Amino acid sequence: MNKNQAKSIEDAFADNSNKADIMRTHSKLVELHKKQITRKQQLYVKKKTAYINIGSILESITDGFVAVDRRCSCIYVNSEAAKLMQKTPEDLLGKEIWAVFPDSKGTEFERECKRSLAERVAVNFEEFFPYYNIWLEVRASPFEQGLAIYFRDITQRKKDEQERLELLQRERAARDEAESANRIKDEFLAVLSHELRSPLNPILGWAKMLRTGQYDRIATDRALETIERNAKLQAQLMEDLLDVSRILRGKLVLNINPVNLISTIEAAIETVQLAAQAKSIQIHTILAPHVGLISGDANRLQQVFWNLLSNAIKFAPNGGRVEVRLERVEVGNEGSSVSGSYAQISITDTGKGINPEFLPHVFEYFRQENSSTTRQFGGLGLGLAIVRYLTEMHGGLVTAHSQGEGQGATFTVKLPIVREDSRDRLVDFEDFYALNSTPHPSLLGLRILIVDDEADIRELVAFILEEAGAEVCSAKSATDALTIVEKSVPDLLVCDIGMPDIDGYMLMSQIRALPPEKGGQMLAVALTAYAGEYNQKQALDAGFQMHLSKPIDPDTLVKELSRICSSLRDAIY
Structure with missing residues (x-):
């Protein structure tokens, strides 16, 4: 092999070696490109999957979800939010939320959402939306592009809370009423014990003193008068209790007959005359003679006037005055509970008067303005309640009036007068009076x-x-x-x-x-x-x-x- 051939072989070998390197490099580049493409595809798929997963999650949650940008324009709304707001996503997307819901401007919802965007803080609050008639619990959290708002309907929870609150208030009111009733009962029992025991002291005391025989006729008469007065007082207290029991059970019955109010009032005055004389109280009467007849129970009406007169004498000061007035009035004013011809009996005293705060309760059972141990006047707080009930049983009305403490009081009873066309169905009063005034035979010989x-x-x-x-x-x-x-x-x-x-x-x-x-x-x-x-x-x-x-x-x-x-x-x- 000559030198030229060797050189050619070497050059060819070198060329082949470069080509191999190039091929290897190309292969590596191709492989790297494929990996990059695969990585991009994977990232794309992951990103796409993430978007799909987020959307699925936001659609699946039970809360409403709205995303808004920094200008409060909707960029995302899930189906629950659209349902709660009674809108479609197309009604909301790309639109400013305050323009879609003008009623929300100026509300806590607007203030809190804008505060969350401005201060970059999460907020949580509850608000009632009148337009939808619902309560919403709202949570808003800022993110880089705007604000994520979650809300849920809590109307039923609010109703339950309100019902529990009302139940609690009713229970508290019932408990307060029960405690008040127990307190009134305890006070009443204490007063009852006092009122029943008090008359016993002069009765027993004077009875024991009289046994000594050391008193003259005047002192003896005074002692006997005291014993009789206190015994009658105790008997009246017990009779009042029985009357209240009859009233509460609906067992009180009236014996209806024609009644001459003049004689009935005079009989009541005669009953309280001794008590009035003991306090040097003058009872002045102004009794119209031709008022007319009342259809009622004479004994129960006398009880009404006796209670009112006793009350007046009890609260009048020594040397005071009680006025009894009987007149005929025509009642027919608009809004009045009574109408027609009425006999009006007014009993006015110069006593301590009635506190305006207690005046609405003056005819209630077991109620006294002062039931403490420091009270000045006795009684069980039953007399006026019985007066009201008996008056209403006769189709009448009783009212109380006082200018205030220290200014006396006036009690007014209105009783319906028997109409002229119905009098022929009643016994003539003179015959009735004569019949009931006939002296009873004595017990001689029995x-x-x-x-x-x-x-x-x-x-x-x-x-x-x-x-x-x-x-x-x-x-x-x-x-x-x-x-x-x-x-x-x-x-x-x-x-x-x-x-x-x-x-x-x-x-x-x-x-x-x-x-x-x-x-x-x-x-x-x-x-x-x-x-x-x-x-x-x-x-x-x-x-x-x-x-x-x-x-x-x-x-x-x-x-x-x-x-x-x-x-x-x-x-x-």
Whole structure:
């Protein structure tokens, strides 16, 4: 091989070596390009997948989501947000949110969203949107291009919270009412104990002092007057309690007849006259003579006026004045609860008056302006409540008026007058008055058996009836009474109910089982401290002809027994 051939071979080898390098380099470049393309594709796919995943996530969440740019124009809205805002995405995308929802301008929603963008802070708040009538909980977080806003409907939660709040308020009000009722009950029981015990002190005290016999006629009369007044006061307190019980149970019944208000008012004034004289109080009357008749219960109406007069005298100062006015008025003003012709009775005193804050509660049961131990005036707080109920039972209306403390008070009762065209259906008043004014026959010549396990009661009733002319025998038990009846049948039986072993009901049952000639049909009156309507019904059902409650005025006792025995007296004489 010559030198030229060798050189050619070397040159050719060198060329081939360069070509191989170039090929290798090209291959590497191609491989690298492929890897770059693959990496870009992968990044593209990842980015595309990420966008898809984010969109899927935003669509799948239960919250509404809106993304806005720095100018508050919508750049993204999910379907839940569009649903809550009652818009389509096309209605929102690319538009400023305040232009789409002008009602949101000036609201907390606008203020908080703009604050979040300006201060680059996240915000969280709740707001009511009247246009949609919903509550939304809103969370807004800033990002580089704008603001991401999440919101959810919390209307039901707010309703539940409001219901819980109202329930809590009702429970609190009920608890306060119960506590108030318990407080009023405790105060009432304390007042009741005081009012029932207080009259006992002068009764027992004067009774013990009189036993010494060291007092002249004037002092004795004063002591007896005090005992009588306090006994009547205690009896009235118990009668008020029974009346309230009847009222609350709907058992109070009226005995309806024509009523002359003048005589009824005068009878009530006579009842309180002693109390007025004790305080040197003048009772001035202005009674129109031709007001007309009232259809009602004379005794219950007298109770109304007695309560109002007692109230006026109690609160009037010594030397004060009480005015009683009766007149006829025509009521028919617009908005009035009564209309037509009414008898108006006004009782005005110069007493302490009524606090304006207490005035709306003056006719409520068990309510007193002052029930503390420092109160100046006594009572149970029942009288005026009974007045209102009895007045309304008669179709009337009672009101109270006072200028304030220290300026007296006026209580006004309006009662409907019987119309002229309906008077012919009523008994003529003069005949009615004459019929009920006829003196009752005395008990002279009647044989009366008294049955009571309390010796003091037996002795008192026996003394009263003997003073009225009756022949009296007594028994301390039902067994003793049956023995007496077996020997000689009395004309009348006056019997207690609550007795040991055999009570009055059982005794009456045994007597009614006897043959007529043995006393099975004798007249019988229950005289008992069981004074309720139910007890009265029980007594009449057991066979008693009359039920009288203790304590009873001696004159009333004689009057009632005389009335029931009037037919028997005719037979005797």
